[in-house]
Amino acid sequence: MNFDRFRRQIIVNEIGENGQQLLSKKKVVIIGGGGLGSNSANILVRLGIGRIDIIDDDILDITNLHRMSIYNEEDIGKIKSQILAEKLQKINSEVKVRGIDKKVTKKNIESITNNSNIILDGTDNLETRFLINELSIKKKIPWVYAGVHGTIGMIMAIEPKISPCFRCISQNNIREKSFEIPVLGNLPVIISSIQITEALKLLLDKNPSGLIIYDIWNQNFERINIKRNQQCICCGKEVFELL
Amino acid sequence: MEIKIKLYGRYREIAGKEEFQFKVNGDTIWDVIDKFVKKYSVIEKDKKFIMVLKNNTYASFDEKIEEGDTVTISPPVVSGG
Numbered sequence: 001m002n003f004d005r006f007r008r009q010i011i012v013n014e015i016g017e018n019g020q021q022l023l024s025k026k027k028v029v030i031i032g033g034g035g036l037g038s039n040s041a042n043i044l045v046r047l048g049i050g051r052i053d054i055i056d057d058d059i060l061d062i063t064n065l066h067r068m069s070i071y072n073e074e075d076i077g078k079i080k081s082q083i084l085a086e087k088l089q090k091i092n093s094e095v096k097v098r099g100i101d102k103k104v105t106k107k108n109i110e111s112i113t114n115n116s117n118i119i120l121d122g123t124d125n126l127e128t129r130f131l132i133n134e135l136s137i138k139k140k141i142p143w144v145y146a147g148v149h150g151t152i153g154m155i156m157a158i159e160p161k162i163s164p165c166f167r168c169i170s171q172n173n174i175r176e177k178s179f180e181i182p183v184l185g186n187l188p189v190i191i192s193s194i195q196i197t198e199a200l201k202l203l204l205d206k207n208p209s210g211l212i213i214y215d216i217w218n219q220n221f222e223r224i225n226i227k228r229n230q231q232c233i234c235c236g237k238e239v240f241e242l243l
Numbered sequence: 244m245e246i247k248i249k250l251y252g253r254y255r256e257i258a259g260k261e262e263f264q265f266k267v268n269g270d271t272i273w274d275v276i277d278k279f280v281k282k283y284s285v286i287e288k289d290k291k292f293i294m295v296l297k298n299n300t301y302a303s304f305d306e307k308i309e310e311g312d313t314v315t316i317s318p319p320v321v322s323g324g
Contacts, residue, residue, distance in 0.1 A: 035324015067324055124323040147320035152252045154320035168301045169294060181322035188324035213251050213317065222251060224315070229301035 001094045006048050019204050020048060026203050027051040029116040031104050031132060033058070033080040035067040035188030036146050036195065037122025042070045043196045044120075045088045051096040052088065055112055056081040056122075057103040066185035104128055106243055109135050118199055119143035124181075126170070127242075133158070133166040134240040142202045146195040150182045151217035153191030157198040157208030164228045165235035169211065187216050244270070244310050248279065251317035257283050265314075272297065273304040275314050292319035 001024045003010065003017075010020050028049055030037045033056030041054055060068075060075050060083065075083045085099030104112060104123075109131055113119055119132055119141055129145060136143045137160050145166055146155045158165050191214065198208045211224040233239045248265045255261055267275050276293055280286050286293075295302055296315040308314065 032323045035322075037323060039324070122323045124321070126319075126321055129321075146323075148322050148324050149318065149320045150253060152318070152320060154252075154317075164301070169296070171292065171295070171304060183322055183324055191324070213320075215252065218256075220255075224251075224296075224299065226296060227300045232301065 001048060001050070003048075005092075009047065014206070015200075015204075022204060023048050023200075024050045026117040027053070027115060028118050028120060028199070029053045029055065029113050030120045030122055031055050031112075031128065032122025032124065033084050033099075034064065034122055034124065035148065035183060036192050037120070038068045038070050038080070038084055039189045039192035040120050040122060040146075040196055040199075041084060041088055042091070043192060044199075045091050045095050045097065047196070047200070048092070049095060053098045053100055053112070053116070054081050054084055054088075055100045055102055055104055056084075057101055067183055067188045069189060104131065106131060109243070110139070113139070113141060116141060118202055120195060120199060121145045121147075129166055130170075131242045134234055134243045136160055137165055137235050137238065138240055138243060144195050144199050144202070144208075146191055148181075148183050148187050148191055151184050151187060151215055153187055153194070153214045153216070155191060155194050155198060155212045155214075156210065157202055159202065159208070161235060163208065163210075164226045165232060167234040168229040168232045169226060184216065190214065190216060244268075244308070246275065246308060246311065247313040248275070249313060249315045251315065252320070253318055254283075254286065254316060257285055267308070270307055271304065272302045272306045272308060272314065275308060276304065276316070279316060286318075289318055292321075293317070294319060 081099035085097045088097045140160045144157045213222045249262045294317040
């Protein structure tokens with residue numbers, strides 16, 4: 001990869017030349033190509049990650065455009081994962097980008113995330129997050145949870161067996177009723193940016209920042225250092241109910 | 244029994260405060276949630292999905308609480324944008 005394009009990033013102390021080299025060798029899987037997934041992919045490909053796979057089985061529609069900055073009106077009706085991959089490839093042709101038009105299930109999650117260094121959450125439901133969490137613990141692949149609601153975003157980097165897992169902070173309400181969730185259009189890009197920062201820390205072997213809650217309307221930024229639940233059914237007892 | 248409630252997200256706006264002492268008639272996390280939801284009825288639809296911690300550690304709904312515990316309550320944040 002041509003590193004000259006990252007010249008101003010390499011002089012950031014937290015990255016450096018070694019960090020940039022490391023990033024160029026990493027593979028990231030992004031599950032979901034919506035508001036969070038598309039913005040995170042856009043940021044990551046510019047940062048110089050080596051390889052990105054984006055998994056999404058959805059079609060772009062006009063109601064997506066207020067919060068997904070990489071798409072435009074010409075993309076309406078197209079397959080999100082494929083159009084996203086095409087756009088990302090134009091940003092940096094040296095990054096290996098794949099768009100995968102699939103729904104993530106217990107049958108395919110292992111093959112989809114095979115050889116990945118980290119998984120990024122861009123999903124829209126708890127069930128898939130619990131599935132990612134189990135896979136993460138079983139295969140020892142870190143992941144970064146992110147979610148948005150209205151003006152609030154939540155992010156947590158999960159290091160298997162080191163930090164609390166998603167199950168450590170969640171009740172067992174896997175099959176929640178689906179409903180249209182309000183999202184302020186400028187929120188996902190901020191939450192994606194925080195998600196990517198936490199991912200960078202994991203990829204560069206630095207410590208993430210715990211559970212982060214950001215309210216963009218009131219400009220409240222909170223970090224909570226949660227303790228691991230030693231009795232956690234997933235990361236404690238390694239019972240995988242969904243895999 | 245009196246415990247401390249810490250709120251996050253939109254619950255702060257609903258309650259008009261970040262944290263407060265809360266008297267609970269009962270002894271489990273669910274009793275706390277139940278009383279909280281009754282006090283702020285706008286939260287009723289979140290009830291089963293509320294993210295809750297006891298003393299910054301995971302707490303199941305049936306976990307016991309004790310005098311002086313801090314219970315953190317946050318709305319569910321599940322959309323992928």
